[in-house]
Amino acid sequence: GAVVSQHPSRVICKSGTSVKIECRSLDFQATTMFWYRQFPKQSLMLMATSNEGSKATYEQGVEKDKFLINHASLTLSTLTVTSAHPEDSSFYICSASPANIQYFGAGTRLSVL
Amino acid sequence: AQRVTQPEKLLSVFKGAPVELKCNYSYSGSPELFWYVQYSRQRLQLLLRHISRESIKGFTADLNKGETSFHLKKPFAQEEDSAMYYCALSDAGGTSYGKLTFGQGTILTVHP
Numbered sequence: 364g365a366v367v368s369q370h371p372s373r374v375i376c377k378s379g380t381s382v383k384i385e386c387r388s389l390d391f392q393a394t395t396m397f398w399y400r401q402f403p404k405q406s407l408m409l410m411a412t413s414n415e416g417s418k419a420t421y422e423q424g425v426e427k428d429k430f431l432i433n434h435a436s437l438t439l440s441t442l443t444v445t446s447a448h449p450e451d452s453s454f455y456i457c458s459a460s461p462a463n464i465q466y467f468g469a470g471t472r473l474s475v476l
Numbered sequence: 477a478q479r480v481t482q483p484e485k486l487l488s489v490f491k492g493a494p495v496e497l498k499c500n501y502s503y504s505g506s507p508e509l510f511w512y513v514q515y516s517r518q519r520l521q522l523l524l525r526h527i528s529r530e531s532i533k534g535f536t537a538d539l540n541k542g543e544t545s546f547h548l549k550k551p552f553a554q555e556e557d558s559a560m561y562y563c564a565l566s567d568a569g570g571t572s573y574g575k576l577t578f579g580q581g582t583i584l585t586v587h588p
Contacts, residue, residue, distance in 0.1 A: 467520040
């Protein structure tokens with residue numbers, strides 16, 4: 364299957380700092396990528412749809428100024444958690460789809476101290 | 477609004493026993509249904525999708541539009557099947573193409 368690479372796998376930061384997470388499609392081009400958030404032993408919650416060359420589409424209740432998404436190329440989308448706070452600590456997962464099958468990154472565990 | 481419900485958060489069976497993970501959905505359009513699996517310390521990966529009608533690792537799932545269900549079944553569970561299973565729905569023909577709505581997940585434990 365297709366490969367989606369996510370980096371970093373884990374990040375620890377101080378409250379108030381910003382953190383950038385990268386999502387790359389390694390062997391296909393993705394005009395659309397998705398960003399999810401997963402709480403421990405819970406389901407994945409879609410945060411936003413990242414669209415190459417245009418603005419991301421955010422789900423209801425997700426602060427777009429808090430979670431900045433940039434999809435500057437057909438193989439890279441980035442999620443920046445701005446002014447992170449402890450409540451932003453979570454597991455963030457991206458996915459991309461060469462067809463109507465989504466392939467997932469390994470996820471990024473963010474811990475905000 | 478689309479919704480996926482997995483009524484069982486935990487499911488335990490013994491090796492060799494049949495297993496069924498339930499999934500019900502609500503959606504007004506033409507959905508595509510998927511089962512994703514997440515093994516311990518691994519990424520989420522596709523197990524099967526309803527339109528392919530494949531059997532993967534012995535698992536099958538049939539879309540029942542009348543009952544709006546897409547239950548996952550395996551006649552003889554194996555220990556290596558222990559994992560978290562997610563049922564997911566995609567809007568196949570709408571404007572949110574590819575966007576997935578996940579169920580809450582079922583943790584399957586297969587005991588030796």
